[in-house]
Amino acid sequence: MTYCVAAVTKEGIVFASDSRTNGGVDQISVFGKMNVFESPGERMICMLSSGNLGTTQSVISLLHIRSKLDDGSINAAGILGLHHMYDVAVLVGQTLREVIARDGPSLAADGIDPGCTFILGGQIKGEPPRLFLVYPQGNFIEAMADTNYFQIGERKYGKPMIDRVVTFQTPLKDVAKCILVSFDSTMRSNLSVGLPIDLLGYAVDSLRVTHRRRYEEGDPYFATISGFWSTGLLRVFSEVPDVTWN
Template sequence: MTYCLALKLNAGMVFASDSRTNAGVDHIAMFKKMRTFINRGDRTIVILSSGNLSITQNAINLLEQQGRHPENRNIWNVESMFDVAQLLGECLRSVRQHDGAFLAQSNVDASANFIVGGQIRGEPMRLCLVYAEGNFIEAGEETPFFQIGETKYGKPILDRVIKPDTPLDEAIKCVLVSFDSTMRSNLSVGLPIDLACYSESHFDLNLVQHITDDDPYFSQISRRWSEGLRGVFASLPSPDWLSEPLPRDFPL
């Protein structure tokens, strides 16, 4: 399992992914799940992946391979992020069609998902979620973020905080809290975290950060968020329909 997250805001975009692909008592594997394609001044594209690792790696490698042939339609010459999402979906379908039947013989799940976002000169920033079947949807005003992988634990803070006009620095804090909440509840998501930030019409990444378990800022965010939650919880009033406090051993 994994956790990847991308935000599309008025000021720019934030992308983040963990690095854990398998977890257990004696087996933890780490692989990078963020891939960037940058031609400064023309396009900045970020792809996050979750699902079967061989499927996602081969789909990205096929996309890169196509880019080495400029005479063909590829990630470096298409004119919109819609085209990029379409290309990625086609690569995913091709790999699943080639490998899916063989994986199924061993009961291996061949599904995979991608988040692809960025900006190509001549159009605004765009963010898409590519499903396992190769089709995709695009983020809008009402849905300024996408998640893939282990999404449920990190979503509540995003729903409460993230709006299109959220500043990038606030968005980064929210993303890290979302990851901390997910890691506390699910062993299959873990550090390091790859984080990238993009400002509107900059056509390059403003920030690329590799967050490890000894990162002082992430440790501070994790500690203060936990302390803050406990403090707020303790300050909540008891139900006003209780005439007197319940005994500690009250049977529920």
């Protein structure tokens, strides 16, 4: 499985994804699920993916290949050329439909789901940062100030903490910390989500990747978060008044 989250705030966007892919517990591999398309100073686009690995990789490959023309110049109709994040979301949806139209019938014949879901976000010069969720059918929704984050994959374990902390006004560093805490909860309760975690911070109007960090197995900061959080939760729990029975 997968766990990916991204939240857009007044300060920018934080993206995070795990790297575990499994086709059963005896076939677990590490595949990054974070892909960045960047023209520093002009645009920064990040995609997180969940679902059929063949489909997600094909979509990403096609977006890359088609971002340039044969002469090496930028394709105005590609992910590095379009002027609006909205148009990029349409392009991702169309590319996804194209891959599913090509590979879906053969997979469906063997009962395999070809579907995948993307979180797509970033900023193109002249626009504010925008964040989209692209569904397996190729349509999409956009995050707004009221609901400013998307999760894909094993999202339920980590949702309660994000619901408590993350709003459109939350500082980017707190969003990043909260998302890592939500990964800690998810990984504790679900073996199919695992390190390494890719974390990307994008500051509004920087038009380039502002921060990037990979948390590998044994990362001291992630271990610190995990320890602080666990100890703190148990302390708070001990402070909650005991149940009074009738």
